[in-house]
Amino acid sequence: MAEELEAERNDIRDDGRRPPRATVGSYRVEEEMFGKVFDGKVLGRIWQFVRPYKIQMFIAVAAVLIFTGTQLLIPLIVRYAIDNGMTPTGIDQNALLISVGLFAIVILINYAASFVQESVVGKAAENVLFDMRRAMFSHLQRVSLSFMDKTEVGRLMSRLQGDVNSMQEFLETSVLSVGDIALLFGIVFVMLWLDFSLGLLTLSVLPVLFIVRIFWLPRARKAFMAAHEANSVTNGALAEAIHGVRAVQSMDRQHVNFTLYNDKATANLRAHLTASKYAQVMVPIVDSLTGLAMAMVVVIGGSMVLNRGLDVGVMVAFLFYIQRFFDPIRSLTLQYSVMQRAMASGQRITEVMDVRVDITDAEDAEELSPDMDGSVSFRNVSFGYELNQPVLKNVSFEVKPGETVALVGPTGSGKSSAMALIHRFYDVQSGQILVGGKDVRSVTQDSLGQQVAMVLQEPFLFTGTVFENIRYHKADASRETVIEAAKAVGAHDFIMALPDGYDSELDERGGNLSLGQRQLISFARALVADAKILVLDEATANIDSYTEMLIQKALVKLLEGRTGLVIAHRLATIRGADRIIVLQNGEVMETGNHDQLIAAKGLYSKLYNLNYASFDDIPESALAEARAAQSAT
Amino acid sequence: MxxxxxxxxxxxxxxxxxxxxxxxxxxxxxxxxxxxxxxxxxxxxxxxxxxxxxxxxxxxxxxxxxxxxxxxxxxxxxxxxxxxxxxxxxxxxxxxxxxxxxxxxxxxxxxxxxxxxxxxxxxxxxxxxxxxxxxxxxxxxxxxxxxxxxxxxxxxxxxxxxxxxxxxxxxxxxxxxxxxxxxxxxxxxxxxxxxxxxxxxxxxxxxxxxxxxxxxxxxxxxxxxxxxxxxxxxxxxxxxxxxxxxxxxxxxxxxxxxxxxxxxxxxxxxxxxxxxxxxxxxxxxxxxxxxxxxxxxxxxxxxxxxxxxxxxxxxxxxxxxxxxxxxxxxxxxxxxxxxxxxxxxxxxxxxxxxxxxxLDIAVKDKPGAKPLAVTDGIVRFDNVTFKYPDAPEKTVLRNISFEARRGQTVGIVGPPGSGKSTIAHLLPRFYDVAEGAITVDGQDIRDVTLASLRQAVTVVQQDSFLFTTTIENNIAYGDPWAQEQRVERASESAQLHNYVLGLPQGYTTVVGERGVSLSGGQRQRLSIARTLMLHPSIMVLDDSTAAIDAATEQRIRHAMRDYAKDRVTLIIAHRLSSLMHADLILFIENGEIVERGTHDELLAKGGRYRALYDLQVRPGDGILEIAGKTDNG
Structure with missing residues (x-):
């Protein structure tokens, strides 16, 4: 082995080269940030959510227009005061008082309008945002599991958060941009009305700014995006360093990682400095154009005043308007990006809401009575996730009330799918499944769920206390019931050893418990649910022998007085079952109890005689041999 | 309600x-x-x-x-x-x-x-x-x-x-x-x-x-x-x-x-x-x-x-x-x-x-610390006592002493929470001992540089962290200059190679948070492959095969035989078949060594080790019997 590498295996080379296999962080831009500026379908969808707030929106737009109007009026009042109240040619105390009175009225209206506008828009936008998120979340509760199986949780979360938030931004700003447009047109109109030629001349700087911004925007946006992305990249690397710190320290990668992080942080710094340049270069341009417009008013307007072609108040009003008239252009061009972002987000939100709900209650669905007998039967069931790839082929079997049946078979034999069908996670392609004598499609999903409890292979715990996790949605379950259940499955002792007993907070996904302990809690949860039928997917992971023993005991408790279907991996569990169903490639190969199957000398007995403690331990090669032997006989 | x-x-x-x-x-x-x-x-x-x-x-x-x-x-x-x-x-x-x-x-x-x-x-x-x-x-x-x-x-x-x-x-x-x-x-x-x-x-x-x-x-x-x-x-x-x-x-x-x-x-x-x-x-x-x-x-x-x-x-x-x-x-x-x-x-x-x-860094190089010089490869625990710095009232390990030399394997077994894993964390100085000392070839590990110590000691963690990068770069995490053949060889020994070849993109498949997710067993095999890329003098396997089936584990052990010859191996496990072959087995309970010896000696002794052995090695008795037996003592 290349021992000479030892000394520097973990370092940057003298020539500054980075190790070819070393990276830090992993940020990738996964989604289109900008869409079309205008997408009718998406807008229609957004409108559905805005419609309940129609009145508020109407009031808001009205308030915005009034607000804009008052802003336009103020320089006009100043002009009136100067021209009628203060010029030596016509000093008029009344005119001055009138204008101050008008001013007072206008600013009161302005105050009211600004208050109404902002609070109505702000609150309505928040409402729409929360409604939208709720609609999406609620839809996801009903879409078929095959969609959920295929979709990453992270992706859905970014719909529920990022995309929804960019819609909020869009809603808030679009009402305000109505005001911007009104202000822009208002200023143009008033200036032309006050003095057409001077107005025209002054306004000539506006298109210049427009053109400059049209050229500037795409480049600037690229720079802003680059900065944003560089930031995410750097933060991603930091997050990785935090989460993976133990691995980094054990493999002594600190030095290499620091160098690589430095590369990213430097790139981030550069990107931000570039973005900053782009943002700031607009400042002198806008200022110069403002200066130019003022200079024109002073020279041309001034000489018009000199020649008595213009009132001095008009000139002052012009100077006021000039200071404001670049604002709407600035916000309107920004609005363009907001629109594009919103359309892209809206598109993605629409996609989620349009996912079809495959499994719904039948029109005449009845409640599955808790008094049903607890039998399960599969009648000629065929099923597959894709049409031409059957997972179960014409499977039929009966499980009598109170019986425990073990489903056994190699990976991919269809065990898990069969279990999922009992709960109607998916619908069969042909045949039918009866629970308590009723077709699962003829009863409500809720009542079916109450009678069929499931324990999954990977125990899933929610943040919250141990108590809340065991009780889960059974709000009427008392503390005693919960403690009893925990005692029955042997979880009581370790729960009491936690700092706050049943009120101890669990970390995310129960991170502060061992796998075995989580398993026991999920058993207790199933016990509290108190369903007639228990479907259990035994964990494959190795659990320490002590907890394993508790689990085996708990299993017995759990199956007491219930119909049990267990996907069994451990021989101990399999042997304890009343009946064993051996599945292979989606077909039932054999059924019977342990002794019968051994006597039958079929696949089961072959596998059993390989002498592994668990069917999952059987190596692929031995399995293939057993199968070959099976098909040969 | x-x-x-x-x-x-x-x-x-x-x-x-x-x-x-x-x-x-x-x-x-x-x-x-x-x-x-x-x-x-x-x-x-x-x-x-x-x-x-x-x-x-x-x-x-x-x-x-x-x-x-x-x-x-x-x-x-x-x-x-x-x-x-x-x-x-x-x-x-x-x-x-x-x-x-x-x-x-x-x-x-x-x-x-x-x-x-x-x-x-x-x-x-x-x-x-x-x-x-x-x-x-x-x-x-x-x-x-x-x-x-x-x-x-x-x-x-x-x-x-x-x-x-x-x-x-x-x-x-x-x-x-x-x-x-x-x-x-x-x-x-x-x-x-x-x-x-x-x-x-x-x-x-x-x-x-x-x-x-x-x-x-x-x-x-x-x-x-x-x-x-x-x-x-x-x-x-x-x-x-x-x-x-x-x-x-x-x-x-x-x-x-x-x-x-x-x-x-x-x-x-x-x-x-x-x-x-x-x-x-x-x-x-x-x-x-x-x-x-x-x-x-x-x-x-x-x-x-x-x-x-x-x-x-x-x-x-x-x-x-x-x-x-x-x-x-x-x-x-x-x-x-x-x-x-x-x-x-x-x-x-x-x-x-x-x-x-x-913040002060708890574990760092002493002033003037020298690199660790491994000569004979003798690891000694000398009356080691350990408490977590923020819970000094609770002694986690008490008076642990043992010695191991190059080519030897020490197995550590005990109930959950007994302090087994802590031993694994003390060797690379993830924590410092409270009393006593750990030496490698006579050098107290607190007197040598951290970098040299961590190159000499590698811990294969229970739950290994996957970095979001390709499988090959994950395997080569500790040796980012590594050649492709070495990566593949390590992966073969860790019984990961066949799985990786089955992936559409093979070794360049991105795994981790934003990539393909690996099962617990696959993660552990990757973690073992990572260690095989390094050349530590001391290797610690901290329950690192818990999610790997017994048969695969045996093949890994076989493939690693030559590798283990040149180093000290510490195996911490709850599955006895993982450490039966060790030269010395320590049974830890409540932070203390309660039994020590070879497999045969401990079996003959008829103590706790024997009881655990009986529990694990006779799985075919059916759940009811096992549960009953342990209930009665």
Whole structure:
């Protein structure tokens, strides 16, 4: 082995080269940030959510227009005061008082309008945002599991958060941009009305700014995006360093990682400095154009005043308007990006809401009575996730009330799918499944769920206390019931050893418990649910022998007085079952109890005689041999 | 049942966070003003490390602010120039020339102001970005070096907050806090001087809105900031609810708990929405009040100033100067709140950030530490006692002594929580022993450099961290210069090769958080492959085959035989078949070695090891029998 590498295996080379296999962080831009500026379908969808707030929106737009109007009026009042109240040619105390009175009225209206506008828009936008998120979340509760199986949780979360938030931004700003447009047109109109030629001349700087911004925007946006992305990249690397710190320290990668992080942080710094340049270069341009417009008013307007072609108040009003008239252009061009972002987000939100709900209650669905007998039967069931790839082929079997049946078979034999069908996670392609004598499609999903409890292979715990996790949605379950259940499955002792007993907070996904302990809690949860039928997917992971023993005991408790279907991996569990169903490639190969199957000398007995403690331990090669032997006989 | 939720299911998460917030990084907040000022001074000192940029930024700020003050003066002069002529009737051309001069001055002032504002913004942002860059590196380096005991205690989410949000708060301080003091100082200070010296009464009125707006905007900003944090907390609860629901969708469906989940969502959603609404309220009340007070002051200036013009005390030009000066001042005064906020933010964010940077690293090189020199490869535990630094009342390991030499294997077994894994963590100094010593070839591991120790000792962790990168780069994590053949060889020995070849992209498949997820067993095999890339003198397998089936484990062991010949191997496991072959087996209970010997010796002894062996090696007895047997002792 290349021992000479030892000394520097973990370092940057003298020539500054980075190790070819070393990276830090992993940020990738996964989604289109900008869409079309205008997408009718998406807008229609957004409108559905805005419609309940129609009145508020109407009031808001009205308030915005009034607000804009008052802003336009103020320089006009100043002009009136100067021209009628203060010029030596016509000093008029009344005119001055009138204008101050008008001013007072206008600013009161302005105050009211600004208050109404902002609070109505702000609150309505928040409402729409929360409604939208709720609609999406609620839809996801009903879409078929095959969609959920295929979709990453992270992706859905970014719909529920990022995309929804960019819609909020869009809603808030679009009402305000109505005001911007009104202000822009208002200023143009008033200036032309006050003095057409001077107005025209002054306004000539506006298109210049427009053109400059049209050229500037795409480049600037690229720079802003680059900065944003560089930031995410750097933060991603930091997050990785935090989460993976133990691995980094054990493999002594600190030095290499620091160098690589430095590369990213430097790139981030550069990107931000570039973005900053782009943002700031607009400042002198806008200022110069403002200066130019003022200079024109002073020279041309001034000489018009000199020649008595213009009132001095008009000139002052012009100077006021000039200071404001670049604002709407600035916000309107920004609005363009907001629109594009919103359309892209809206598109993605629409996609989620349009996912079809495959499994719904039948029109005449009845409640599955808790008094049903607890039998399960599969009648000629065929099923597959894709049409031409059957997972179960014409499977039929009966499980009598109170019986425990073990489903056994190699990976991919269809065990898990069969279990999922009992709960109607998916619908069969042909045949039918009866629970308590009723077709699962003829009863409500809720009542079916109450009678069929499931324990999954990977125990899933929610943040919250141990108590809340065991009780889960059974709000009427008392503390005693919960403690009893925990005692029955042997979880009581370790729960009491936690700092706050049943009120101890669990970390995310129960991170502060061992796998075995989580398993026991999920058993207790199933016990509290108190369903007639228990479907259990035994964990494959190795659990320490002590907890394993508790689990085996708990299993017995759990199956007491219930119909049990267990996907069994451990021989101990399999042997304890009343009946064993051996599945292979989606077909039932054999059924019977342990002794019968051994006597039958079929696949089961072959596998059993390989002498592994668990069917999952059987190596692929031995399995293939057993199968070959099976098909040969 | 009025609500299916426990009264504070939602609030409990926030409480839990508070508990975390009581960590080492947060004590600063309680320490009050003195500490806050210290923090601000420290940030300022960091900025001053870029003296040129700081001087440019501040110099430009002075110039830009002064130029901005010149504009109202020039506008007033222009208005007066038109008036003099109208009243005096002197030669028109002279007046027009004067106007032209004023106009050119206006244009020049505007252009110059724009340019200097650009410099001001650019350089102050640049100082911020550079400081941010330096802090990023410091935080990254610190987090990488801090010992396990720190990372055990501090939630990774809190560290991410410090490294991203708090850092941002500090970075923004220079441009939004410090520079703005100068800007406002010049604008308000010099502006006030100019106005008051021109006309004290009118100047007073024109400035009357300043204290009110400054106060309102500061209060609003601080309140928004406080509620922002609260809102983030509430939103993070909502996020967690959605995330757990989607991640555990099978549990939700299995228990037919959709209605319960929707109720949970609605409660959290409403909780957040209420606060979002009240934040809109805070914002709106303050902005409208600020605008109103500004206009009231303007109205007063118009009234009083108008009368003064009428009385001939001031000219229309002077009045124009006052009015335009007010419009110029309006924005920066509103931003005063942002400045106050920047100070508050920098002081708390900086407090947390510097607390992190100032933390002492528990495990580090002694001064003058030498690299570890491995000669005979003898590892000794000499009466090792261990307690976690933050729980000194609980002894985790007591008087552990054993010795192992090159080529030997030591197996460690015991019930969960007995302290087995702690032994694995002491060897590479993830923690330091409390008493006793660990030596390698006679050198106390506390006397050698950490880097050399960690190259000599490799721990294969129970739960290995996957970095989001390709499988091959994950395997080569500790040796990023490695050749492809070596990676494949390690992967073959770890029995991972066939699985990887089955993936569509083979070794270049991206795994980890944003890639393909691997099962527990696959992760453990990858982790073993990682170790095989390194050449440690001491290898510790910390329950690192728990999720791998026994048959595969045996093949791994076989493949690693040659590798193990040259090193000391420590195996910690609960599956006895993993360590039966060891030269020495230690049975640990409650932190103490209760049995020691070879497999055969321990079996013959008939103690705890024997009992565990019996439990594990006879799995075929059926659950009922096993459960019954252990119940009876």
């Amino acid at each position: 009025d609500s299916p939720l426990n009264s504070d299911a939602i609030g409990s998460a926030a409480k839990r966070r508070e508990k975390f917030a009581g960590n080492a990084l947060d004590h600063v907040q309680a320490a009050g003003w003195g500490r806050g000022l210290n923090t601000i001074w420290r940030i300022t000192r960091m900025a001053l490390r870029h003296p040129w940029q700081v001087s440019f930024a501040i110099g430009s700020t002075f110039i830009a602010a002064s130029l901005q003050l010149l504009i109202p003066v020039l506008l007033g002069r222009a208005v007066d120039q038109t008036q003099t002529v109208v009243t005096g009737g002197s030669a028109g051309s002279a007046a027009e020339t004067a106007l032209l001069v004023t106009a050119l001055l206006l244009l020049a002032t505007s252009v110059a102001r724009g340019i200097f504002t650009m410099f001001q913004n650019y350089f102050s942002e640049s100082v911020g970005h550079h400081t941010g860059y330096e802090l990023r590196l410091a935080v990254y380096e610190k987090i990488q070096r801090l010992s396990f005991s720190f990372h055990d205690k501090v939630h990774s989410g809190d560290l991410i907050t410090v490294g991203m949000l708090d850092l941002e708060g500090v970075r923004m301080f220079f441009s939004t806090g410090l520079v703005r003091i100068f800007l406002l100082g010049v604008l308000i200070g010099v502006g006030a001087y100019l106005l008051l010296s021109t006309d004290p009464m009118l100047g007073f009125l024109a400035l009357s809105f300043v204290p009110f707006v400054a106060w309102r905007s500061s209060v609003a900003q601080i309140r928004l900031r406080l509620t922002w944090r609260e809102l983030q907390e509430r939103l993070s609860v909502l996020t967690r609810i959605m995330d757990e629901n989607l991640g555990g969708i099978r549990v939700v469906r299995a228990f037919a708990a959709q209605a319960y989940e929707m109720a949970k969502f609605d409660k959290a959603s409403k909780f957040a929405l209420d606060l979002a609404h009240s934040r809109v309220g805070i914002r709106v009340r303050n902005t409208s009040a600020m605008t109103f007070s500004f206009f009231v002051a303007m109205g007063l200036v118009l009234l009083v100033g108008g009368n003064k013009v009428v009385a001939g005390e001031i000219t229309v030009g002077t009045l124009t100067t006052f009015l335009t000066f007010m419009t110029i001042l309006q924005m920066p005064v509103r931003q005063l709140g942002m400045m106050v906020n920047a100070f508050a933010r920098a002081s708390t964010c900086g407090g947390r950030l510097f607390a992190l940077l100032d």
